[in-house]
Amino acid sequence: MSVRNILLVISLILSVVIGAAIARGKGGGAEQSADHGTKKIKIGLSLDTLKEARWQGDRDRFVAKAKSLGAEVLVQSASGNDADQMTQCQSLIANRVDVLVIVPHDGRLMAKAVEEAHKEGIPVIAYDRLITGVDLDLYVTFDNVEVGRQQARFLVEKMGGKGTIVRVLGAPTDNNAKLFKQGQDEILDPLIKSGAITIAHEDWAEDWSPINAKKIVTAAITKGVAFQGLLASADGVAGGAIQALTEEKLTGIIVTGQDAELAACQKIVDGSQTMTIYKPLHLLANGAAEMAVKLAQGRPVVATATVNNGTVDVPSVLYRVLTVHKDNLCETVIADGFQPFEEVYRSVPESQRPLKPTVVKP
Numbered sequence: 001m002s003v004r005n006i007l008l009v010i011s012l013i014l015s016v017v018i019g020a021a022i023a024r025g026k027g028g029g030a031e032q033s034a035d036h037g038t039k040k041i042k043i044g045l046s047l048d049t050l051k052e053a054r055w056q057g058d059r060d061r062f063v064a065k066a067k068s069l070g071a072e073v074l075v076q077s078a079s080g081n082d083a084d085q086m087t088q089c090q091s092l093i094a095n096r097v098d099v100l101v102i103v104p105h106d107g108r109l110m111a112k113a114v115e116e117a118h119k120e121g122i123p124v125i126a127y128d129r130l131i132t133g134v135d136l137d138l139y140v141t142f143d144n145v146e147v148g149r150q151q152a153r154f155l156v157e158k159m160g161g162k163g164t165i166v167r168v169l170g171a172p173t174d175n176n177a178k179l180f181k182q183g184q185d186e187i188l189d190p191l192i193k194s195g196a197i198t199i200a201h202e203d204w205a206e207d208w209s210p211i212n213a214k215k216i217v218t219a220a221i222t223k224g225v226a227f228q229g230l231l232a233s234a235d236g237v238a239g240g241a242i243q244a245l246t247e248e249k250l251t252g253i254i255v256t257g258q259d260a261e262l263a264a265c266q267k268i269v270d271g272s273q274t275m276t277i278y279k280p281l282h283l284l285a286n287g288a289a290e291m292a293v294k295l296a297q298g299r300p301v302v303a304t305a306t307v308n309n310g311t312v313d314v315p316s317v318l319y320r321v322l323t324v325h326k327d328n329l330c331e332t333v334i335a336d337g338f339q340p341f342e343e344v345y346r347s348v349p350e351s352q353r354p355l356k357p358t359v360v361k362p
């Protein structure tokens with residue numbers, strides 16, 4: 001048997017083992033109820049925020065998929081307020097949802113919501129962002145460390161392997177922000193050690209807020225150090241960072257992002273942002289909705305990895321991510337039906353636009 005085949009068999013065995021482990025989870029869902037088979041599955045979806053375009057996309061796709069599977073979704077958004085998110089989770093639990101899906105604002109604080117759900121026999125899925133310090137049932141996300149690697153790799157390559165960077169990290173309450181940093185550091189650390197790259201200034205953007213990101217970049221500019229790269233961890237904070245650059249009339253700086261939001265794709269076309277990361281939300285949202293329904297029914301879910309959350313190795317599913325820049329916008333986000341061609345190239349006269357690709361809606 002080739003090494004590849006051996007690895008495949010091992011990963012298959014692992015998947016089955018993890019899948020079985022989830023099936024033994026808190027359960028108690030629709031299938032075990034008295035009206036087995038007839039009861040409509042109720043999913044509680046608790047979101048940190050809907051202020052960023054990405055989370056509206058997650059919600060819409062998740063709800064549509066769950067509906068297509070015959071489930072009902074009760075959606076709550078906490079607008080970045082921890083106390084509100086806790087109350088909303090409690091009300092979803094009181095509403096006797098069969099499974100609770102949480103995008104935590106604060107991954108550590110939401111452990112309490114998981115504990116309360118478990119007391120009522122409700123399994124919990126952490127969606128996109130990990131909930132730490134608790135016995136969690138499932139974590140469905142993207143490869144977040146790889147997001148950070150791709151951002152830093154792209155930036156360093158565009159800078160010709162050397163120069164000065166300003167870094168805008170994400171919200172310190174979001175475990176993902178730490179994972180993005182971890183991936184970025186993997187690429188940057190050796191270059192910083194060798195003296196090729198310098199980080200002139202960096203800070204965490206509280207709540208992933210563009211206003212806070214703008215403040216961080218303004219502080220960097222005030223220091224008076226020239227920089228060629230702006231390592232922004234997501235499109236929202238990149239937007240704030242770019243505003244600071246524009247106000248200070250700084251041009252030619254390479255700016256990273258993440259989420260392939262429409263505004264970011266338009267900035268990539270006009271040159272004020274250089275790259276973003278495409279996270280195919282349909283994979284995450286559809287996958288999570290399918291798994292939520294299975295968990296609610298007490299059926300096994302096949303996880304393909306585990307992620308340690310400080311308390312347990314959480315059965316997890318990690319989806320792939322892709323670097324997007326001006327030369328592959330068409331073949332990635334546009335061809336995938338993630339962003340509309342006409343909107344992305346809105347600022348470009350029709351005669352100067354690239355050829356519109358065939359769009360294959362997933």
Ligand code: BGC
Binds near residue numbers: 054170174234236
């Ligand atoms: C998500 C990113 C998003 C950021 C800000 C992170 O947890 O993974 O996609 O841009 O939060 O909302």
